[in-house]
Each structure stands twice: as C-alpha cells, then as structure tokens.
Amino acid sequence: MPTKNNGLPNQLSVFWFMTRRHLMVFFKNIPTVIFTLMVPLAIFAVYILFLRQMEISTIKESMDQMIQSSGSSLSSDADAYQDALRKIYGIADCWMISGVLAVSCITVSLNTNYLIVRDKESGIRRDFTSSPISSKTIVASYFVFNVIVTFAVNFIVYLICLLYLFLYGAYMISLLDFFAIIGVLLLSVMSASLITFFICSFIHTESVLSPVVAIFSAAIGFLIGAYLPGTMAPKYVNYITTFFPGTYSAGLLRNYFLTNPIIQLKDFLSGYGLNDVVTQLESQFTLNIDFFGNNVPPSIMGLVIFAFIGIFGVLDLTIASKNLFRLPKFKKKKKNPDLDSENKKEEIQ
Amino acid sequence: MNSNVDLKDNVLIVDDLFKKYEDFIAVNHISFTVKRGSLFAFLGLNGAGKSTTINIIAGILSKNGGKVYIDGVDIDERSDAIKKDIGIVFQNSVLDPVLTPRENLTLRAGFYGIKGEEWKKRLAILSKMLELDSFMDRAVGKLSGGQRRRVDIARAMVHNPKLLILDEPTTGLDPQTRLSVWNLINTLRKQTEMTVFLTTHYMEEAEKATYVVIMNQGNIIATGTPVELKNLYSGDYVLVYQKQNEEMDQLLSQQGRKYHYSKDGKYYRVSVKDSLEAISFIKENEAVLKDIEVEKGDMDDVFLNATGVREIMENKEHADEE
Numbered sequence: 001m002p003t004k005n006n007g008l009p010n011q012l013s014v015f016w017f018m019t020r021r022h023l024m025v026f027f028k029n030i031p032t033v034i035f036t037l038m039v040p041l042a043i044f045a046v047y048i049l050f051l052r053q054m055e056i057s058t059i060k061e062s063m064d065q066m067i068q069s070s071g072s073s074l075s076s077d078a079d080a081y082q083d084a085l086r087k088i089y090g091i092a093d094c095w096m097i098s099g100v101l102a103v104s105c106i107t108v109s110l111n112t113n114y115l116i117v118r119d120k121e122s123g124i125r126r127d128f129t130s131s132p133i134s135s136k137t138i139v140a141s142y143f144v145f146n147v148i149v150t151f152a153v154n155f156i157v158y159l160i161c162l163l164y165l166f167l168y169g170a171y172m173i174s175l176l177d178f179f180a181i182i183g184v185l186l187l188s189v190m191s192a193s194l195i196t197f198f199i200c201s202f203i204h205t206e207s208v209l210s211p212v213v214a215i216f217s218a219a220i221g222f223l224i225g226a227y228l229p230g231t232m233a234p235k236y237v238n239y240i241t242t243f244f245p246g247t248y249s250a251g252l253l254r255n256y257f258l259t260n261p262i263i264q265l266k267d268f269l270s271g272y273g274l275n276d277v278v279t280q281l282e283s284q285f286t287l288n289i290d291f292f293g294n295n296v297p298p299s300i301m302g303l304v305i306f307a308f309i310g311i312f313g314v315l316d317l318t319i320a321s322k323n324l325f326r327l328p329k330f331k332k333k334k335k336n337p338d339l340d341s342e343n344k345k346e347e348i349q
Numbered sequence: 350m351n352s353n354v355d356l357k358d359n360v361l362i363v364d365d366l367f368k369k370y371e372d373f374i375a376v377n378h379i380s381f382t383v384k385r386g387s388l389f390a391f392l393g394l395n396g397a398g399k400s401t402t403i404n405i406i407a408g409i410l411s412k413n414g415g416k417v418y419i420d421g422v423d424i425d426e427r428s429d430a431i432k433k434d435i436g437i438v439f440q441n442s443v444l445d446p447v448l449t450p451r452e453n454l455t456l457r458a459g460f461y462g463i464k465g466e467e468w469k470k471r472l473a474i475l476s477k478m479l480e481l482d483s484f485m486d487r488a489v490g491k492l493s494g495g496q497r498r499r500v501d502i503a504r505a506m507v508h509n510p511k512l513l514i515l516d517e518p519t520t521g522l523d524p525q526t527r528l529s530v531w532n533l534i535n536t537l538r539k540q541t542e543m544t545v546f547l548t549t550h551y552m553e554e555a556e557k558a559t560y561v562v563i564m565n566q567g568n569i570i571a572t573g574t575p576v577e578l579k580n581l582y583s584g585d586y587v588l589v590y591q592k593q594n595e596e597m598d599q600l601l602s603q604q605g606r607k608y609h610y611s612k613d614g615k616y617y618r619v620s621v622k623d624s625l626e627a628i629s630f631i632k633e634n635e636a637v638l639k640d641i642e643v644e645k646g647d648m649d650d651v652f653l654n655a656t657g658v659r660e661i662m663e664n665k666e667h668a669d670e671e
Contacts, residue, residue: 009461
C-alpha cells in the first residue's frame with residue numbers, strides 16, 4: 001500500500017477515487033441529471049415565452065418613435081427595418097442569455113450539492129471520515145465533482161442558447177468570444193461551487209436544503225441583476241447586487257456576448273442617422289457595473305471573481321480542517337437512558 | 350496501563366474514556382482492553398453509550414477525556430493513520446445504493462490505496478469468503494437485508510484491517526439471516542485471525558463471544574468471559590408450577606431460599622447456585638413438588654442481574670401485589 005502524508009495512503013489517488021464515486025452516484029441517478037439540466041433551461045424558456053415579448057415590444061416602440069422624430073430613411077426600407085429590429089432583439093436576447101448562464105452557474109451548483117447533504121444525512125460521510133482520508137481531500141473531491149457537473153450542464157445550456165441565436169438568425173458570436181465565454185463560465189462555476197459548498201457545510205438534511213435551493217433559485221436572478229437591466233431597478237438595489245460574485249460573472253459574460261454586436265449595430269444604424277437608438281440601447285442594456293459610483297471594467301470583474309474564489313477556497317478548507325461538519329452531533333444518542341431502561345423493563349414484564 | 354505486554358497482547362486499549370454532550374454524559378470514564386484475535390462483545394441497551402464509544406474509536410467523534418490506543422498507536426497522535434487498521438460495519442449501511450457491490454467496494458478500496466492487480470486479488474478473496482458472487486453486479490439498493498449486510502462486512506474488510514468493529518450487525522435482520530451473519534463473523538475470525546469487536550443488545554449473541562463488557566448508562570458494569578459472568582451474576586432456577594399458597598411461601602422462607610412468584614400466577618421461581626443445588630432442593634422437597642422445571646441461567650440473567658433490572662422488576666411486582 002503506497003503511503004505518504006504521515007501514514008495516509010497517497011491522497012491524490014484517493015482524491016480521484018472519491019471524485020469518481022461522486023460522479024458515478026450522480027450520473028446513475030438519471031432523474032436528478034435531467035432535472036439539473038432542466039433548471040437553467042426552464043429559466044430560458046420562461047424568458048422566451050413570456051419576458052421576451054414584453055421586452056422587445058418596448059424596444060420596438062421607442063425605436064419607432066425615434067425613427068419618426070428623426071425622419072430616418074429606415075422607415076421606407078422594409079428589409080433594412082426588419083434587419084435592424086432583428087439585430088436589436090438579438091442584443092436583448094444575448095443580454096438575457098448572459099443572465100441565465102450566470103444564474104444557472106449558481107443554481108445548478110447548489111442543486112448538485114444535494115449529494116454532499118445526502119451523504120451527511122444517510123451516514124455515508126461517516127464511511128469517509130472513518131477511512132484514512134484527509135478532510136482536505138474530501139473537500140477537494142466534492143469541489144471538483146461540483147465543478148465538473150455544473151460546468152458540463154452550463155456548457156450544454158450555452159450551446160443550446162447559441163443554437164437559439166443561430167436559428168433566430170440574429171448573428172453568431174466570434175470564435176474568440178466563444179472561447180472567452182467558456183473561460184468566464186469556468187471561473188463562474190468555480191466561484192459558485194466554492195460558495196455553495198460553504199452554504200451546504202451548514203446544512204445537514206435534504207429537507208433543509210430543498211427550501212434553501214428554492215429561495216436561492218427565486219432570488220438569485222434578481223440579486224445578481226440577471227433578469228432585469230440595472231437601469232430598471234433603484235440605485236440601492238444595484239449596489240446590493242455588487243456584493244454577489246454572480247453579478248460580475250453576468251457582467252463579464254455580457255461584455256463578451258454584446259461588445260461586437262453593439263459595434264455592428266452602431267455601424268448599421270449610423271448609416272440611417274439613428275445613433276440615438278444605439279445610445280439608448282446601450283444605457284438600457286448596460287455592460288457596466290456601478291460600484292458606489294465607480295465603473296467596474298471587465299478586467300476588474302475577472303479579478304473580483306478570482307478574489308471570491310480565493311476567499312471561499314480558504315473558508316471551505318478551514319471549515320473542513322476544523323471538522324465543523326464531521327457529524328450532525330449524534331443527537332439521537334442524547335435521549336434519556338433512564339427512559340430506555342424503563343421501556344425495557346416494561347417489555348420484559 | 351500502557352505497558353509493552355498490554356500493547357503486544359491487546360489490539361485495542363481504552364483508558365478512562367469520557368464523552369459528554371452538553372450536560373448529558375454518554376460515556377463515563379470507561380476502561381477496557383481487547384485481546385488480539387478475540388471476539389469481543391459490547392453489550393448494552395439502546396442509549397448505553399456503545400455506539401458513542403465505537404465512533405470515538407473509529408475517529409468519527411471527538412472525546413472529552415481519556416486515551417485510546419489501536420495496535421499500540423495513540424489515536425490522538427495519528428488519528429488519520431490508524432484508520433487503515435480498523436474496519437467498521439455501521440448500524441446502517443453506508444454504501445451507495447445506486448452502485449453495485451463491485452463498484453462500491455472498488456471505490457472504497459481506492460480510499461486505502463488498493464487498486465489494480467492487488468485489488469483484483471483481494472476482491473476475489475472477499476467475494477469467495479462472503480459469497481458475494483451471485484449479486485456482485487446488482488445495485489446495492491436492490492439487495493436483500495442479509496446480502497447487503499454481507500457487502501457491508503466486505504466493505505469493512507477491503508483493506509484487511511487488524512480490528513473489525515461491528516455496530517449491532519444483526520439488528521433489524523430476520524432470525525435466519527441473523528444466524529447466518531453470526532456464523533459468517535465467526536468463520537471470518539477463525540479464517541483471518543482478525544480481532545472482532547461488536548456491539549449488540551441481544552444477550553444470546555454475547556454468549557458466543559470470547560469476552561464480554563456490559564455497559565449501562567455510560568458505565569461499564571460487568572466484564573468477563575460469558576462463563577465468568579454467568580458464575581458471577583447468574584445461577585440456575587427451579588420453576589415450581591403451582592398456585593401460590595402460604596405453606597409453600599413458609600417452606601421456602603424457612604429454608605432461606607430466594608424465590609419469586611411469577612406475575613402470570615403460574616410458578617415459583619426459586620434461585621439455586623447450580624444444577625447440584627437444584628437436585629438437592631428437589632430431593633429435600635420431593636413431597637410437595639409436583640410439576641417442576643430446571644432453568645439454566647443465560648446472558649439475559651447476567652444482564653438483568655448485573656444492571657439490577659431484575660431486582661427492580663421483582664420489587665415492583667411485590668409492591669403491586671400488596
């Protein structure tokens with residue numbers, strides 16, 4: 001038996017076995033896999049079926065007004081008018097898709113952590129604790145498992161969103177942006193996994209986890225400013241959103257999704273003397289994050305996500321090494337032994 | 350306590366172990382040793398502190414005081430490293446129900462750094478020893494109680510531990526499966542010369558152990574081999590079937606016999622030291638005894654007498670009669 005680390009078996013090898021175990025348990029549970037994938041797709045579907053119509057009618061109305069007031073030649077060119085509308089709707093779609101992906105990094109990650117909680121509740125965690133495995137290895141395996149599942153799900157959702165954009169005929173993002181977005185997704189998934197692990201280290205039963213997941217799923221989209229453009233919310237709400245790492249994920253995703261389409265639209269509309277439309281769109285679907293009056297550029301957004309990864313990585317490892325979540329305190333054993341012997345006496349009688 | 354002789358002979362030494370939950374004392378300064386190669390039974394009711402003790406030994410729970418040495422190593426000093434010397438079968442299965450025994454065991458073997466050819470050989474041995482072949486590739490969740498218990502035991506033995514701890518291994522199983530699990534544990538111990546430490550609240554199971562510790566409300570109240578314990582805490586009984594009457598009461602009192610009349614109104618239960626004393630009692634009272642039965646003391650007796658439960662019960666019955 002190869003031993004390192006003060007008599008423990010090689011922890012890297014143990015780590016792979018543990019991660020494999022988590023993945024096997026997760027993927028053998030087909031309904032869980034399907035529902036995990038359904039979470040972000042449901043949000044996307046809700047957007048397409050309900051919110052989108054409302055959003056684009058507002059945009060169309062304000063554009064029509066501007067065309068009329070400026071007397072632009074766009075009104076007389078039906079094809080160009082349709083083209084402009086499609087481009088603008090595409091921007092609205094991309095804005096929303098960025099939000100959906102940012103939200104789904106968090107909700108899928110939290111949902112996937114049901115395994116951590118179930119392991120504690122069913123006593124399987126005791127099996128790990130009684131094996132020669134360091135607590136850091138346990139944390140690392142749960143983290144990597146969560147990152148793999150959450151990233152895989154988000155990657156599939158990303159591809160589905162791109163397929164939607166392609167079928168809708170708006171435009172396609174550049175190859176460079178495609179890979180940049182994958183990079184942002186990976187960063188977002190890592191920060192989300194560390195944060196949801198932190199939350200789940202205080203949850204010991206699935207009956208507690210379920211409402212937590214429900215509350216998070218309902219609130220997180222608004223808390224990270226994913227569903228509604230910041231301009232539509234009061235300033236203090238915008239400030240609150242800056243304390244959630246998801247806000248920066250959404251911000252980065254938007255930058256990669258929208259920068260090029262906005263430039264293209266600008267070029268297109270300036271030919272028709274409609275620069276105001278772009279300006280208005282830019283202010284409505286803002287790419288910026290306002291941190292108490294300071295504009296946060298994309299490079300800082302990336303650094304903020306890294307900072308969250310660092311902070312929660314340290315927190316998770318600290319909790320693990322302090323064994324704070326080793327066992328939910330064996331409350332069953334606290335029952336009164338006197339009562340037990342009384343019961344036994346009655347049985348014998 | 351911790352001399353060289355102790356370390357050589359004993360695979361487990363527990364010295365002055367203490368554990369409390371807030372204001373409730375679960376384990377109250379207990380000490381015991383487990384001899385290498387023995388079948389050691391920890392006997393007690395639910396809530397006696399058995400599982401708490403086991404969980405401390407296995408490194409799952411922390412303790413508030415005392416020392417535990419496994420194979421001579423202090424668990425405080427190398428809490429993780431000693432885990433490869435212990436295999437533990439928990440009260441409830443801790444395997445993944447969606448995975449098969451083969452997958453469960455292979456993954457768990459990986460926790461001990463056992464893989465590849467080494468694991469293949471080990472799995473073949475375990476599978477043969479515990480007869481797992483017929484259901485090796487069926488999900489654990491779909492196995493019967495007895496089959497699952499066998500896989501649980503295999504899991505605890507993947508790394509060939511020096512000490513196999515079983516926490517109420519037969520609780521919740523039907524009588525036939527209980528017997529087969531017991532036979533299995535005995536066979537395993539004989540084949541592997543592994544030390545087996547188990548907890549149980551079934552008295553008849555403790556009877557098969559080489560050494561027994563009886564625990565009650567966090568304290569050890571009796572220790573010894575089953576024979577020693579029976580000699581100390583139990584004797585034989587002569588059951589005299591007849592209606593309770595004054596003459597009989599008087600006779601027994603005159604002879605200084607300790608007796609008790611059963612609550613269901615069927616017999617006198619007269620305590621005797623052993624079978625010989627039972628014979629002399631019967632001969633002495635041949636004239637008045639019509640329907641009798643001699644009852645051998647068992648671990649139930651030991652337990653009831655050692656814990657004082659029998660005395661409490663009998664006093665309560667007398668009080669009820671009066």
